[in-house]
Amino acid sequence: GDFPIETDTIVIGAGPGGYVAAIRAAQLGQKVTIVEKNEVGGVCLNVGCIPSKALINVGHKYLDAKESADIGISAEQVKVDWSKVQAFKSSVVKKLTGGVSGLLKGNKVEIVKGEAFFVDSNSLRVIGENSAQTYQFKNAIVATGSRPIELPTFKFSKRVLDSTGALNLEEIPNEIVIIGGGVIGLELGGVYANFGTKVTILEGTSDILGGNYPKQMTQLVKKNFKSKGAEIITNAMAKGVEESDTGVEVTYEVGGKEEKISADYVFVMVGRRPNTDELGLEQAGVKLTDRGLVEIDKQCRTNVPNIYAIGDIVAGPQLAHKASYEGKIAAEAIAGLPAEIDYLGIPAVVFSDPELASVGYTPEQAKEEGIEVTVGKFPFAASGRSLALNNTDGFYQIVVRKEDGVVIGGQIAGPNASDLIAEIGLAVEAGMTAEDIALTIHAHPTFGENAMEAAEVALGSPIHII
Numbered sequence: 001g002d003f004p005i006e007t008d009t010i011v012i013g014a015g016p017g018g019y020v021a022a023i024r025a026a027q028l029g030q031k032v033t034i035v036e037k038n039e040v041g042g043v044c045l046n047v048g049c050i051p052s053k054a055l056i057n058v059g060h061k062y063l064d065a066k067e068s069a070d071i072g073i074s075a076e077q078v079k080v081d082w083s084k085v086q087a088f089k090s091s092v093v094k095k096l097t098g099g100v101s102g103l104l105k106g107n108k109v110e111i112v113k114g115e116a117f118f119v120d121s122n123s124l125r126v127i128g129e130n131s132a133q134t135y136q137f138k139n140a141i142v143a144t145g146s147r148p149i150e151l152p153t154f155k156f157s158k159r160v161l162d163s164t165g166a167l168n169l170e171e172i173p174n175e176i177v178i179i180g181g182g183v184i185g186l187e188l189g190g191v192y193a194n195f196g197t198k199v200t201i202l203e204g205t206s207d208i209l210g211g212n213y214p215k216q217m218t219q220l221v222k223k224n225f226k227s228k229g230a231e232i233i234t235n236a237m238a239k240g241v242e243e244s245d246t247g248v249e250v251t252y253e254v255g256g257k258e259e260k261i262s263a264d265y266v267f268v269m270v271g272r273r274p275n276t277d278e279l280g281l282e283q284a285g286v287k288l289t290d291r292g293l294v295e296i297d298k299q300c301r302t303n304v305p306n307i308y309a310i311g312d313i314v315a316g317p318q319l320a321h322k323a324s325y326e327g328k329i330a331a332e333a334i335a336g337l338p339a340e341i342d343y344l345g346i347p348a349v350v351f352s353d354p355e356l357a358s359v360g361y362t363p364e365q366a367k368e369e370g371i372e373v374t375v376g377k378f379p380f381a382a383s384g385r386s387l388a389l390n391n392t393d394g395f396y397q398i399v400v401r402k403e404d405g406v407v408i409g410g411q412i413a414g415p416n417a418s419d420l421i422a423e424i425g426l427a428v429e430a431g432m433t434a435e436d437i438a439l440t441i442h443a444h445p446t447f448g449e450n451a452m453e454a455a456e457v458a459l460g461s462p463i464h465i466i
């Protein structure tokens, strides 16, 4: 229509940042409109966290069925019906995106389908399929997320795939090459390696995961890939690709020598760029950094006081729970509440084999900042639960500040690391000491006990290791 629609808070993008911000803003009494050009749920629910975890889970079930002879289970023939696997994945996504729509509606958030462009700092234009509408807002929360980086030498095509293409393959390939040994490359490489694909990962730097995890952790993941016949080539620069009807030939350089490798597909997983270039932020006067990120203060406010930005378009780790956390802060800041961001308690998880998880400080980071720490480390191999589950790779460590015994971080590599990290996150957030954890009675036999054991190691009096 020609008349602008007025709203209190408009949210652009309905990913884990935007939809959470919208719900919280509505709970706080604001009239909220959320604009989404694709599906509700954003990257995370539709083509990120959720579908990848569904495939990872199925891969583990397949491996378990195939490789349990040493504990007395052998199956004659374990078969994969890939179209069913894909259908399962899609059904999970559909349930969750449907759930998010329901939550938005239940909180009286108006959902508008279309692409938003700022006209100025108080209005936007939303272009729908066959309509356009202007919205006037008091406050805006920009949560437009990110998209895969395309390399000029690796244009996306039928066989040169981004993460979305990699999640939607119609077959299990015989061979894939992955450019980039980051979280997404390792997780999706792991999926296909578990289904028997020969995987080669080309990583430009000297270690996987961008140096964000201690070597002892990345080592375990590399060893596991190797045991499945996968190869991780570090310090390897991908140069270009020749594509045919049936596959690709990737050229890369390592140690000054040019090499070639053939595969069915090449996955390009070299990072994601913020979606800040096509929504008229400059018309609203919002400042960007060189890398296209939006600059914000501790309340997620941009340089324009009534415009906020959250999630993958601002600095920090590109994680769904970080986006949601910032979404709540932005909504609360708009309501005049004193919420502020503190990133120390944001966990990071890699759903590799074994899983890796970290929160707060690593011992190395603490050292760099001159904080003296004691590290309490407990191996999964000493856990009864681990042995009973025949899964003993990895360790649990907590990082304790010497000065006052407060837990300032922790790292876990091993089964269920993704869930176990929550306890260390709680300790970091609440300022608990190693003694608090050691005094907490943990059920036996569980992986959770590793927290207590690691805390006792930090205190110098472990029961279950010498």
Ligand code: FAD
Pocket (backbone or CB within 6 Å): 012, 013, 014, 015, 016, 017, 018, 035, 036, 037, 038, 039, 041, 042, 043, 044, 045, 047, 048, 049, 050, 052, 114, 115, 116, 117, 143, 144, 145, 146, 163, 184, 275, 278, 279, 310, 311, 312, 313, 318, 319, 320, 321, 322, 323, 351
């Ligand atoms: P997004 O989820 O990207 O949502 C932004 C939304 O804005 C999109 O729906 C987009 O369509 C919409 N939009 C953009 N521009 C406009 C416009 N102009 N008008 C209207 N709408 C617009 N993170 C984890 O924490 N755990 C994981 O396990 C995990 N796994 C991942 C696996 C993969 C394969 C990928 C790709 C990512 C994964 N991530 C994971 C990262 C996670 O998906 C992102 O960090 C998260 O989705 C960011 O949330 P967001 O709200 O900032 O943006």
